[in-house]
Each structure stands twice: as C-alpha cells, then as structure tokens.
Amino acid sequence: MGHDGSCWASSAGFTIQPTEVQALLKGFASADALQSSGLHVAGEKYFFIGSGDSFIRGKKGQNGIHASKTNQAIIIGYYDDSIQPGTCTTEVEKVADYLKGQNY
Template identity: 40%
Template sequence: MSWQAYVDSNLLATGKIKKAAIHGLDGNLWATSADFSLPKAEVDTLIKAFVDPAGIRSAGLNLGGTKYVALRADDRSIYAKTNTSGAVCVKTKQAVLIAIYENPVQPGEATKVVEGLADYLIGLNY
C-alpha cells in the first residue's frame, strides 16, 4: 500500500480525521491530504517535541498555520487542541503521523484512529 493510501483510506476515510500527513522522522513529506501543507519548520518543531516537549508545552504547537495548545506530549504521542479542532500526532519507528480533527469529532475518536494506524505501522517496522 502506498503512503498516500494510508492517509486517504486509514485516516481521512474514517470520517474522524479532516486533514492528515505522514512525514519521515527526517521531516520529509511521505503523503498528505490535498488541503494540508506543513512548513518544514513546523514539522521539525513537532519531531523535536517527541524528545523534548518543553517548547510546545510553553509556546504551543503550530500545524498548518494554526496554533494548538499541547495537552499531552511524550516520546510517542502529542495531543493538542484549539477551540474548534485538535491534533493527534504519533511517532512510529520511521515516521510521524499528523492528523487534524474538527468538532463534533471527539478527541478520543480521532486518537483511536491515529494510534491504531501507528500501532499497525510499528508492527511492520515503520
């Protein structure tokens, strides 16, 4: 399966995720939804936050020009929220999944979709 198919079929097609991207841990884009473009600086900041989340905890997380408040940040998952949307970012062995959901989708619904795909990819050594 292509990386784009993972974005389209495993994330967007669930109806829980509005925008999504998969980037390698080097920051390079592997796949993205049509309306979701992340500047390299935002991706680099996100990837660094899996190691040291202090920066996003104090200053927030920018994704696609939208500023999110970090709710959870550890070496696997980063969850963030605005008033009307949220982000679920999960690191695998070789990539980071970045997904944006919007109201009325609940955080737990989006988290289940993204974490599930991450677990699958980790099982495949990605």
C-alpha cells in the same frame, strides 16, 4: 510525514512544513518548548495539551491534532467539532501501530 520532513501522504489543504515536523520531533524528545509556546501544524498554532513517549496533542478552540511518532514517521490526525478527540486518537494510533509493526 517522514522524520526528514518528507510528506508520505496528506489530505487536501493540510500541508505540513518540514520545520513543523522538526519542531514536533523536538517536542517528542522534550515537551518544554511546546508547553511554553504551543505547536504549529499546517500553519495553525495549537495549545499543547499533553504528550507521552510517542504522542503529542494540541487544541485550538473546538479543533485539535493528535500526532504519533514511529521509528521513521509522524502520523498526524486533525479533528474538528464533528469528530470526538478520542476517535481521532484511536485512528491515528491504529495507523502508527501498523507502521511500527512493519518496522516503520
């Protein structure tokens, strides 16, 4: 997803709304709102479980998301109970690192 809410690529059935992108961008700047009300990604509400300078994590039951911010994009990975959260994190961060290396 671009910072402007445009979709660069997505998986079938995983549609992220521009308003969700804007809420994530605000969350990268300050996690206060996410801590109190959670985050919404692809129409699902996730509990905020952590963040850093360029990542946000959310969880809903056995499922979760890891979002990583680059200069121009937000990479969002989704995992269910068949995938370890750490694997999702690693793969999302690989893509984010590549895009950062390409000045995206």
